[in-house]
Amino acid sequence: MALIVHKYGGTSMGSTERIAQVAKRVAKWARAGHHMVVVPSAMSGETNRLLGLAKELAPAKQGTEYLRELDMLASTGEQVSVGLLAIALQAEGQPAVSYAGWQVPIKTSNAYTKARIDNIDDGKVRADLNAGKVVIITGFQGVDEGGNITTLGRGGSDTSAVAVAAALKASECLIFTDVDGVYTTDPRVVPEARRMARVSFEEMLEMASLGSKVLQIRSVEFAGKYKVPVRVLSSFTPWDIDLATEAQSGTLITFEEDEQMEQAVVSGIAFSRDEAKVSVLGVPDRPGIASQILGAVADANIEVDMIIQNASKDGMADFSFTVNRNDYARTRDLLKDKVVPALGAADVVGDTRICKVSIVGIGMRSHVGVASKMFRVLSEEAINIQMISTSEIKTSVVIDEKYLELAVRALHRAFDLDQPAV
Amino acid sequence: MALIVHKYGGTSMGSTERIAQVAKRVAKWARAGHHMVVVPSAMSGETNRLLGLAKELAPAKQGTEYLRELDMLASTGEQVSVGLLAIALQAEGQPAVSYAGWQVPIKTSNAYTKARIDNIDDGKVRADLNAGKVVIITGFQGVDEGGNITTLGRGGSDTSAVAVAAALKASECLIFTDVDGVYTTDPRVVPEARRMARVSFEEMLEMASLGSKVLQIRSVEFAGKYKVPVRVLSSFTPWDIDLATEAQSGTLITFEEDEQMEQAVVSGIAFSRDEAKVSVLGVPDRPGIASQILGAVADANIEVDMIIQNASKDGMADFSFTVNRNDYARTRDLLKDKVVPALGAADVVGDTRICKVSIVGIGMRSHVGVASKMFRVLSEEAINIQMISTSEIKTSVVIDEKYLELAVRALHRAFDLDQPAV
Secondary structure, eight states, X not given: OOEEEXXXXXXXXXXXXXXXXXXXXXXXXXXXXXXXXXEEOOOTTHHHHHHHHHHHHOTXXXXXXXXXXXXXXXXXXXXXXXXXXXXXXHHTTOOEEEEOGGGTTEEEOSOTTSOOEEXXXXXXXXXXXXXXXXXXXXXSEEEOTTSOEEEOOTTHHHHHHHHHHHHTTOXXXXXXXXXXXXBSSOTTTOTTOOBOSEEEHHHHHHXXXXXXXXXXXXXXXXXXXXXXXXXXEESOSOTTSOHHHHHTOSEEEESOOOHHHHHOSOOEXXXXXXXXXXXXXXXXXXXXXXXXXXXXHHHTTOOEEEEEEOOOBTTEEEEEEEEEGGGHHHHHHHIIIIIHHHHTOOEEEEESSEEEEEXXXXXXGTOSSHHHHHHHXXXXXXXXXXXXXXXXXXXXXXXXXXXXXXXXXXXXXXXXTTSOOO | OOEEEXXXXXXXXXXXXXXXXXHHHHHHHHHTTOEEEEEEOOOTTHHHHHHHHHHHHOTTOOSHXXXXXXXXXXXXXXXXXXXXXXXXXXXXXXXXXXXXXXGTTEEEOSOTTSOOEEEEOXXXXXXXXXXXXXXXXXXXXXXXXXXXXXXXXXXXXXXXXXXXXXXXXOSEEXXXXXXXXXXXXXXXXXXXXXXXXXXXXXXXXXXXXXXXXXXXXXXXXXXXXXXXXXXXXXXXXXTTSOHHHHHTOSEEEESOOOHHHHHOSOOEEEEESOEEEEEEEEEEOOTTHHHXXXXXXXXXXXXXXXXXXXXXXXXXXXXXXXXXXXGHHHHHHHIIIIXXXXXXXXXXXXXXXXEEEEEEOGGGGTOSSHHHHHHHHHHHTTOOEEEEXXXXXXXXXXXXXXXXXXXXXXXXXXXXXXXXXX
């Protein structure tokens, strides 16, 4: 008998038929003797519907008071879900009780629409679990010091589930989604991509931040911080699948760097198309130019990813960096209008038709030559590398967007990711 | 400058366009210098949609745990409304803040789906009002001692609004509905029916309990208990109507029995079609038969309205009463199966094709002969009276359903209700 947290996404909660399936699955786990806590998302489409109503009333509204009301509004979607799931469980003969974030309470900062969880009181929940009830807690939301409802931002239900699991010291947090685990790369690009049975927390963090959208990155950070074992698995398997099989399915995000994990040098290939490159050309090479350029960009609330400064030639350097593609035009205009004149630089050029491809693997720590193998593979495919960035467990390159599939497939094959794990 | 409570029904909140109109109206009152508190209902159809989802999951569920979850679910409709209205007011440039019942808090009993308001804390609300904000509070809901969400039952938003007005000692509670006031009788039956500018609380209570569905009866009781002046008026007048005109429109439910009110002996004609008559025939006339019959009915949770015991003849009496038409079959079966054999009565007969017509007027207290005038009017129309019941300010009769319109029109004319008030 263990304390287990289940999290179900909006698609899994998308209709009363699906909610009934979720209830049957949870009841199966409860009948097996587990203490069950469930964190469901809002029914699919509901949060967008609510925020759409707000937009109709106030197309361009900003400010704290407005954001407070958005949270008041958006948090109702999850409250509907917990009520319905409790009713579905009761209809299954399984005692269940639901709580909104403020009832637990899940205390958060007061940063409306992107609050951070401060702490979770486990008193009520433990009492209900000991009384034999399944406890259902709203995802995505909490309450601040002043008693105002807050939400955690998009995908926040993953974070809620992991945070609840951490607070309750759960044995495992199972995230039921519409995919059956974490893959070595996107199977839509590489049909031979394999589901990983286990992946380390650090690899998952890199994968998530590099564009694998299985889990919200904050939930992975939370899992890392509190050492919560998280399993990603499919909610589309039949609910009455054998529990022991289900408990081993999907991908476990783990903290034990066991021997099995040592074997794979590269665990997965991540990629992202949402990139754009900006270069400031002919910058006088003197101390402080990086901060002058990037300071202006940061002041405009634009996030910068990879950064490269070319070697100086004749006292002039080129300075390049990548931003989210949505921020490209704004970044270029900002540099042209303000930074280039101030610096006395030559010009600003950019490219939105690029992509980022990364190899990720905890084994890279102890293996040399992994990055150079990556570069060789790309070179053999005649793919030009525009930028490079490395960390302890990943190497990323920026290449022309049109080579994305080619690069990912070649790397996937070269690092033996299409072979069954040993 | 006064503290004013506005209540808007589900139709008034039915779309973002209508919510924007409500916001403009409220902002007009706020700009005139009033401290404004608004209690909106859920958007029309929303509560039914939510309860429909619950029914799909648990068609026949009962019990406290289930009802708790129904309240969790149903209360979200009002939370959406307050968030949207706050956003609409802010878009109008009017600072506004919304609260769910638990945030105020509005403390209630723990009788889920039909909770009663125990008390309302006015601290937060007053602070916001003094800071120049419009305060928007969810109708229909509160929180019990244990921190569980409760709802007040259908139409509960009227009660919330009046209770909030009482707690804040508001100058007036304006209930905006889809009718423009309280009429001398239903205009669909009597086209000459007049809107009353004022009606006494006691008359309104009789009208409400007798089938005029303008206001929920509990809200009228609450208004009476705490002496809250309530005005019923239309939300379909243009929002930019002159405020002084709007403030005098509709019908004021008042506690001052002023001279003006003395003039009308009968203020209105109420009627109800939801009635059925049950008669136990040939009951041995001995002490305790009323309680034996009505005790069995009450035990089955069936509400009895009018009761008549005929004079005894040969030691046998007939005992008749009315119930809601929906309870008729159950009442008759109960009496046939249990009560008639136990009492040694002759038979049970009933009639579902009856109706109740009542004249209501505070002036009946000081005028004799009002009831007999009613009976004479009906007799002149050859309408047979089956049952009579009277109170200090009303006289009700049960008649054949087919005479309803005829009776109401004749009485309306006979008591000069189609004439302008003096």
